[in-house]
Amino acid sequence: MAALSRICPWWLAPTLDNPIRRLVHNPEKILRRYIREGDTVLDLGCGSGTFTIAIAKMVGEEGRVIAVDLQEKMLEILRKKAAKEELSSRITTHRSEADQIGISDRVDFALAFYMVHEVADQGRFFREVASLLKEDASLLISEPKFHVSKSAFRRMKEAAEGAALxxxxxxxxxxxxxxxxxxxxxxxxxxxSFGLI
Structure with a gap:
C-alpha cells in the first residue's frame, strides 16, 4: 500500500465540518439539483460527514446514504453525528480499503468531494465508481484549486472518460x-484496486 500522508487525518475532522466550512461549501446548495427523495447516494471519502448528514436529510425516510471512508475514526465521528440528528437509519457506513471501495450496491448519485486527488490509480477508481452507478446516474467530483492544478484536473477528467463516464x-x-x-x-x-497516494 502506498503512503497515506496525503489523506486528511481523522484528528482534523473539526476543520472539515464546522459552520464556516458549511457557509463556503453549503451541501444543500451544491447538491439539491442532483438528489431526490428516495435516492440511494454514495458519499465517497465522507470524512466526518459534512455532506453525509445533509444528504441523509435530502433523501428522506425512504432514501439511503452509503458513507465510505478509509479511516474508521472518521466513520465513528459520523455515526455519532447521525445518532444525534436521528438519521442513523438512513446512513450506512463502510470502511473502504486503500485500493478498493468494496461495496456492491447500485446508487442513483455519487459524490467525491476533495478526495480523488488522493487516489493513485484514478482510472481504476472511476471504473469501480461507474460500476456502482445505476444507468444514467451521475457522479459529482470536486477538487480544491489550491491543491489540484488545471492539468491535473484535466487528467482526472480523461481518466473518468476512459471509465465510460x-x-x-x-x-x-x-x-x-x-x-x-x-x-x-x-x-x-x-x-x-485503485490505490491511494
Missing part, C-alpha cells in the same frame, strides 16, 4: 474545480 456539467463551487459525470450505459466490470 461522460462529462455533463461543470458546476461553479467556491475554490474548486468541479465536474458532473454521467454513466453512459456501457457495462464495465469492477476493477480489483
Amino acid at each position: 461522460t462529462p455533463t456539467d461543470e458546476p461553479k463551487i467556491r475554490f474548486s474545480r468541479s465536474l458532473v459525470l454521467r454513466r453512459n450505459g456501457v457495462s464495465l466490470p469492477r476493477s480489483a
